[in-house]
Amino acid sequence: MGEKLRLLLLESPLELVPRELWSHPQVVKTARRYDLEPGDLILDKSLHYNAMAVLPKKWKRGRPDIVHVTLLNILDSPLAMDGKLEVYIHVFDGRVFRVEPHTRIPKHFERFKGLMAQLLKVGRVPPEGEPLIYEVAGSLSEFLSGSRLILMWERGVQVSPDRVVEDAMSSGDYVGIGMFPRGDFKRSVLRKASRSYSIMGGRPLKAWTVASRLLCAAERMLGYL
Amino acid sequence: MGEKLRLLLLESPLELVPRELWSHPQVVKTARRYDLEPGDLILDKSLHYNAMAVLPKKWKRGRPDIVHVTLLNILDSPLAMDGKLEVYIHVFDGRVFRVEPHTRIPKHFERFKGLMAQLLKVGRVPPEGEPLIYEVAGSLSEFLSGSRLILMWERGVQVSPDRVVEDAMSSGDYVGIGMFPRGDFKRSVLRKASRSYSIMGGRPLKAWTVASRLLCAAERMLGYL
Numbered sequence: 001m002g003e004k005l006r007l008l009l010l011e012s013p014l015e016l017v018p019r020e021l022w023s024h025p026q027v028v029k030t031a032r033r034y035d036l037e038p039g040d041l042i043l044d045k046s047l048h049y050n051a052m053a054v055l056p057k058k059w060k061r062g063r064p065d066i067v068h069v070t071l072l073n074i075l076d077s078p079l080a081m082d083g084k085l086e087v088y089i090h091v092f093d094g095r096v097f098r099v100e101p102h103t104r105i106p107k108h109f110e111r112f113k114g115l116m117a118q119l120l121k122v123g124r125v126p127p128e129g130e131p132l133i134y135e136v137a138g139s140l141s142e143f144l145s146g147s148r149l150i151l152m153w154e155r156g157v158q159v160s161p162d163r164v165v166e167d168a169m170s171s172g173d174y175v176g177i178g179m180f181p182r183g184d185f186k187r188s189v190l191r192k193a194s195r196s197y198s199i200m201g202g203r204p205l206k207a208w209t210v211a212s213r214l215l216c217a218a219e220r221m222l223g224y225l
Numbered sequence: 226m227g228e229k230l231r232l233l234l235l236e237s238p239l240e241l242v243p244r245e246l247w248s249h250p251q252v253v254k255t256a257r258r259y260d261l262e263p264g265d266l267i268l269d270k271s272l273h274y275n276a277m278a279v280l281p282k283k284w285k286r287g288r289p290d291i292v293h294v295t296l297l298n299i300l301d302s303p304l305a306m307d308g309k310l311e312v313y314i315h316v317f318d319g320r321v322f323r324v325e326p327h328t329r330i331p332k333h334f335e336r337f338k339g340l341m342a343q344l345l346k347v348g349r350v351p352p353e354g355e356p357l358i359y360e361v362a363g364s365l366s367e368f369l370s371g372s373r374l375i376l377m378w379e380r381g382v383q384v385s386p387d388r389v390v391e392d393a394m395s396s397g398d399y400v401g402i403g404m405f406p407r408g409d410f411k412r413s414v415l416r417k418a419s420r421s422y423s424i425m426g427g428r429p430l431k432a433w434t435v436a437s438r439l440l441c442a443a444e445r446m447l448g449y450l
Contacts, residue, residue: 046335065332066332069294069298076430076433076434077434078425107271107290107294108269108271108334109333110271110334111271160450200449200450208297209298209301212437213441213450216437216438216441219438224426225385225387225424
């Protein structure tokens with residue numbers, strides 16, 4: 001039995017405001033509100049809904065809140081504190097970042113967005129010294145090369161969280177959780193999965209709920225609960 | 226075995242900006258930013274840190290984010306959807322509100338704060354029609370009259386989440402989770418507990434993690450997992 005649970009937050013709706021939206025009134029307004037340049041803002045559907053109308057695949061974009069709540073959940077676990085958890089974020093532009101499990105994610109949403117903007121621009125945070133979150137691959141293919149992916153997918157085989165965690169920890173494979181609010185995984189992501197599971201009878205669940213239930217199962221398996 | 230888990234979010238750091246801070250530059254600035262009156266703002270430590278310096282018990286105040294993440298976690302459970310969960314919020318001024326389990330909590334933090342401001346001012350949301358979150362008691366004593374309280378407390382008896390949920394669901398008693406970021410429960414709250422438990426060996430845990438682990442145990446007990 002491996003000692004680590006490897007979570008991969010897939011297709012996270014996290015990106016900087018794209019250049020073509022920089023002059024949109026909603027973007028100009030939020031840039032002014034936070035005293036930032038438009039290119040330093042994280043795209044946020046709640047603030048940039050109208051501006052996003054022109055973007056392709058807009059239903060999968062601009063939801064940094066999902067990543068925020070999920071990370072807050074994942075990192076407050078004894079698994080994280082005891083080095084038994086690995087966390088990776090795959091973002092809209094394809095890059096993959098590693099999150100050191102002792103990272104203290106800002107609790108406040110605005111500060112979290114500020115941190116994510118820095119991450120996406122510089123490729124790591126903090127910019128100097130020991131990195132807490134940093135780029136490990138330019139694409140999902142590069143990230144996974146030679147490793148296998150277990151996908152949490154509503155249409156996957158219905159199993160218990162215990163079964164997912166047993167499989168993941170004995171194989172050492174990554175467990176991918178979709179971070180987008182609607183729609184399905186890209187076909188290119190689906191093709192990368194070696195197997196897929198769903199929990200709670202295939203109910204639609206929020207990303208952070210799937211992550212919590214897997215952590216709960218892992219804590220149970222490792223004797224924390 | 227009762228069919229419901231009754232969660233009570235205790236001493237939630239949720240309040241409107243107190244009148245004595247309305248003219249503080251930090252408060253004036255955020256009021257202007259969101260185009261609101263100072264009295265319509267939720268106190269938020271991340272924005273009002275300096276302004277809060279004069280407030281008593283400031284370490285237990287101004288953290289709406291904790292309530293937000295906890296509610297997002299609690300309400301995305303099949304227990305909530307199937308009517309097997311009751312959720313109550315006890316806030317800084319002592320009032321207790323009931324949250325209907327099918328309430329769709331705004332995912333975006335700023336919108337959540339707007340909703341909470343309305344709740345604290347009007348006593349219910351939405352202001353008209355069927356209420357989703359509404360005042361059920363003016364104080365914790367009034368709320369608990371005749372009912373018993375199980376407290377999740379770092380210094381409580383160390384048990385598994387399963388044991389807490391078994392006890393709570395068989396007795397029908399409320400399970401109280403402290404929502405403050407630091408410090409301990411008020412003595413007046415501690416005195417109201419008929420028994421207290423801690424999970425994960427008394428590790429300090431975030432409120433939303435305690436809530437998630439209890440929900441996970443309840444889902445397991447009721448056969449959802």
